[in-house]
Amino acid sequence: MLDFPVENLSAEDVERLRGIFEPLTRSVRELIDATIRTEADADAVAQAKAEIDAATARLRERQLEGSFGVRFGSDGDQMPWGNVVIGMRNPVAPPLVFVPSEIGGVRADFHLGAAYEGPPGHVHGGVAALILDHALGGAASSMDQPRLTGTITMRYRRMTPLGDLHVDAAVVRTEGVKTFAVGHLSDSEGVTVEAEGVFIRPRWARE
Amino acid sequence: MLDFPVENLSAEDVERLRGIFEPLTRSVRELIDATIRTEADADAVAQAKAEIDAATARLRERQLEGSFGVRFGSDGDQMPWGNVVIGMRNPVAPPLVFVPSEIGGVRADFHLGAAYEGPPGHVHGGVAALILDHALGGAASSMDQPRLTGTITMRYRRMTPLGDLHVDAAVVRTEGVKTFAVGHLSDSEGVTVEAEGVFIRPRWARE
Numbered sequence: 001m002l003d004f005p006v007e008n009l010s011a012e013d014v015e016r017l018r019g020i021f022e023p024l025t026r027s028v029r030e031l032i033d034a035t036i037r038t039e040a041d042a043d044a045v046a047q048a049k050a051e052i053d054a055a056t057a058r059l060r061e062r063q064l065e066g067s068f069g070v071r072f073g074s075d076g077d078q079m080p081w082g083n084v085v086i087g088m089r090n091p092v093a094p095p096l097v098f099v100p101s102e103i104g105g106v107r108a109d110f111h112l113g114a115a116y117e118g119p120p121g122h123v124h125g126g127v128a129a130l131i132l133d134h135a136l137g138g139a140a141s142s143m144d145q146p147r148l149t150g151t152i153t154m155r156y157r158r159m160t161p162l163g164d165l166h167v168d169a170a171v172v173r174t175e176g177v178k179t180f181a182v183g184h185l186s187d188s189e190g191v192t193v194e195a196e197g198v199f200i201r202p203r204w205a206r207e
Numbered sequence: 208m209l210d211f212p213v214e215n216l217s218a219e220d221v222e223r224l225r226g227i228f229e230p231l232t233r234s235v236r237e238l239i240d241a242t243i244r245t246e247a248d249a250d251a252v253a254q255a256k257a258e259i260d261a262a263t264a265r266l267r268e269r270q271l272e273g274s275f276g277v278r279f280g281s282d283g284d285q286m287p288w289g290n291v292v293i294g295m296r297n298p299v300a301p302p303l304v305f306v307p308s309e310i311g312g313v314r315a316d317f318h319l320g321a322a323y324e325g326p327p328g329h330v331h332g333g334v335a336a337l338i339l340d341h342a343l344g345g346a347a348s349s350m351d352q353p354r355l356t357g358t359i360t361m362r363y364r365r366m367t368p369l370g371d372l373h374v375d376a377a378v379v380r381t382e383g384v385k386t387f388a389v390g391h392l393s394d395s396e397g398v399t400v401e402a403e404g405v406f407i408r409p410r411w412a413r414e
Contacts, residue, residue, distance in 0.1 A: 002326050002327045002328070002329075003327050003328070004327065020249045020252050021252065023256060024242060024252050024255065024256045024259075025242055027256050027259045027260050027263070028235075028238060028239060028242045028259060030260075030263050031235060031238070031259050031262060031263045031266075032235060032239070032297075032298050032299060034262075034263045034266040034267050034270065035231060035232055035235045035266060035296065035297075035298055036274070036275050036288075036289050036294070036296050036297050036298075037267075037270040037271040037273075037274070037275065038266035038267065038269065038270050038271075039269040039270055039271060040265065040266050040268060040269050040270075041269075042227045044265050044266070044268065044269075045227050045228065045231050045266070047262075047265060048231065048261075048262035048263075048265045048266050049230060049231045049234050049262075051258045051259070051261050051262040051265075052231075052234045052235060052238050052258070052259065052262050053234050053237075054255075054258050055238060055241075055254075055255035055256075055258040055259050055262075056234065056237050056238045056241045056255075058247065058251050058254060058255045058258075059238075059241040059242060059244075059245035059247050059251070059252070059255050060241045060244075060245065061247060061251065062245065062246040062247050062248075062251075063241065063244040063245050063246055063247075064244040064245075064246060066244075066321070066328065066369075067243070067244070067320070067321035067324045067327070067328060067369055068243050068244065068321060068324065069324070069327035069328060070326075070327050081243075082243050082321060082324045083324060083325060083331070084322065084323050084324060084325060084331045084333075084334055085325075085331065085333065087243070087324075089242065089243050090239075090242075090243050090321075090322060090324070091239045091242055091243075091322075092239060092299050092322045092323070113274070114273070114274035114275060114289060114297075115291060115297060115298075115299045116291050116299070117274045117275065117276070117289045117290060117291060117294075117297075118290060118291065118292075118341075119209050119277075119355065120209045120210050120211065120274070120276035120277050121209070121210070121273065121274060121276065122209075124290070124291045124292065124337065124340075124341070125340050125344070125355065125356040125359075126291075126292065126336055126337030126338065126339070126340035126341050127291055127337060129333055129336035129337060129340055129359070129361075130331065130333030130334060130336060130337050131333065132333070133331075133332050133333035133336055133361075134325075134331070134333050137332070148326065148332065148363065148366070149332040149361070149363050150362075150363060151360060151361065151362045151363070152332075152336070152360070152361050153358060153359070153360040153361075154336075154340075154356070154358065154359050154360075155357075155358045156355065156356050156357055156358070159355070162273075162274055
């Protein structure tokens with residue numbers, strides 16, 4: 001069983017929190033990129049490290065005991081803010097913003113930089129899998145019917161360059177607790193990775 | 208074709224660079240965790256953001272034009288430092304440290320915290336896929352024979368809790384340019400996700 005706490009937060013409170021934390025998360029995403037790409041000398045790196053440690057100590061003065069999880073506001077706002085793919089408060093998330101696609105699935109345009117590298121200049125094959133897993137799972141799920149990945153297969157047609165990318169996913173069919181979904185990752189030249197998966201309605205969500 | 212530049216760096220130079228950049232990357236990993244979990248007020252967050260932006264500006268004063276890639280030192284030291292799974296300079300990487308396993312494959316013990324969350328309190332299924340893709344690819348490859356993922360299938364047996372985890376992978380067989388590998392992710396209670404994949408020797412590495 002998973003815990004999805006409902007917080008005593010109005011839609012207005014949720015927006016206020018977004019206004020506080022979204023700029024912070026964006027700044028940390030920039031810092032991640034700079035950390036990988038910097039050629040600064042030892043002194044500059046040591047000074048940057050001291051500034052970072054000061055920021056971390058400040059943020060840790062009051063913090064959650066565990067991970068962020070998924071919270072709901074009292075008006076029904078969903079806050080999957082810690083999620084590694086879409087989380088507004090997770091600097092590891094690019095983040096992806098999924099929108100409904102014409103064919104009844106989901107789609108997202110996004111950019112992957114140096115932080116997502118595997119082969120030189122290219123997206124790590126496992127990052128492609130991460131994004132496709134989330135997209136297919138999102139297409140297979142709805143707010144009141146979460147579904148978790150049962151099996152998923154990735155087929156790599158060619159390497160995906162770092163840069164501007166696109167993901168698409170849609171449901172093929174549903175049989176009982178199983179939903180079959182497909183999707184693909186693409187760059188401006190076309191499809192780079194295809195995925196197909198079976199998503200399961202967990203026992204605790206079958207009421 | 209991929210570019211693996213050889214830098215004019217001795218083994219000693221490589222260690223010196225590690226000494227400069229590894230502490231920085233570790234600090235940024237701490238900051239990522241703090242950014243997700245902080246409950247600090249707006250003023251403290253704004254102050255932390257200013258410190259972070261100052262550090263980023265300092266690091267960006269001299270930086271690579273693109274991503275880090277994979278470099279080699281003149282003594283043959285491999286520096287996959289930008290890699291999203293194992294990269295010493297990539298704050299998104301946990302990072303995993305793979306060692307040879309008894310059965311001729313690779314294994315790694317590692318910890319995943321709040322930054323890798325999908326379902327509340329649990330590892331995102333796609334992060335499991337990211338790690339398994341890297342492990343199977345590592346088992347299938349050698350320094351002089353890189354192999355890229357052709358297809359890979361994940362089978363989710365149960366949800367993987369955030370915390371201390373373990374990954375194992377090994378080659379099953381090789382047929383021409385194709386190498387078949389299997390592996391699994393596990394927590395202290397046993398296996399949570401299984402993977403099997405086909406890894407291909409790229410055309411440019413078939414000489």
